[in-house]
Amino acid sequence: MPQFDTADPEATEMLGRRLGANMFPGAVVALVGPLGAGKTLLVRAVVAGLGGDPKQVSSPTFVLIQEYEARLPVYHFDAYRLRSEAEFAELGVHEYFQGEGVCLVEWADKAPNCLPAELLRIRIAITGPQSRQIELEANGEQYAQLLNRMTYENSGD
Numbered sequence: 001m002p003q004f005d006t007a008d009p010e011a012t013e014m015l016g017r018r019l020g021a022n023m024f025p026g027a028v029v030a031l032v033g034p035l036g037a038g039k040t041l042l043v044r045a046v047v048a049g050l051g052g053d054p055k056q057v058s059s060p061t062f063v064l065i066q067e068y069e070a071r072l073p074v075y076h077f078d079a080y081r082l083r084s085e086a087e088f089a090e091l092g093v094h095e096y097f098q099g100e101g102v103c104l105v106e107w108a109d110k111a112p113n114c115l116p117a118e119l120l121r122i123r124i125a126i127t128g129p130q131s132r133q134i135e136l137e138a139n140g141e142q143y144a145q146l147l148n149r150m151t152y153e154n155s156g157d
Contacts, residue, residue, distance in 0.1 A: 020049020030108030033124030
């Protein structure tokens with residue numbers, strides 16, 4: 001399981017941009033971490049890596065789903081305020097997960113049974129005022145290949 005230690009938000013953004021550049025149609029990314037860990041910052045960077053405008057990204061806490069234009073359509077979910085997994089499922093998430101866009105789910109740990117078996121899980125831990133430990137877990141062959149590309153790119157830094 002690749003793990004990245006980022007010293008500051010700029011390093012987290014670089015990682016997110018690389019992730020976005022490697023995303024493929026139908027990708028599902030489950031983001032997990034405490035409040036203030038940088039989940040939305042990472043989403044913003046993934047959108048930028050996909051060629052979208054990171055300024056269009058805001059936390060969808062009150063809207064639940066935001067859609068962004070990029071190389072692939074991006075669907076940004078936030079399960080933070082949901083009372084149940086059923087409420088998350090009622091958003092029609094399965095249709096999004098089966099589409100050609102990239103689905104980024106913040107607070108994915110609040111709806112684990114609604115997520116597909118194959119996905120990229122990102123766990124963000126706060127290690128200091130600016131630093132983060134970001135763990136990437138691939139579930140499925142396409143995600144394993146994505147992480148292999150990320151690891152290869154990282155070794156070239």
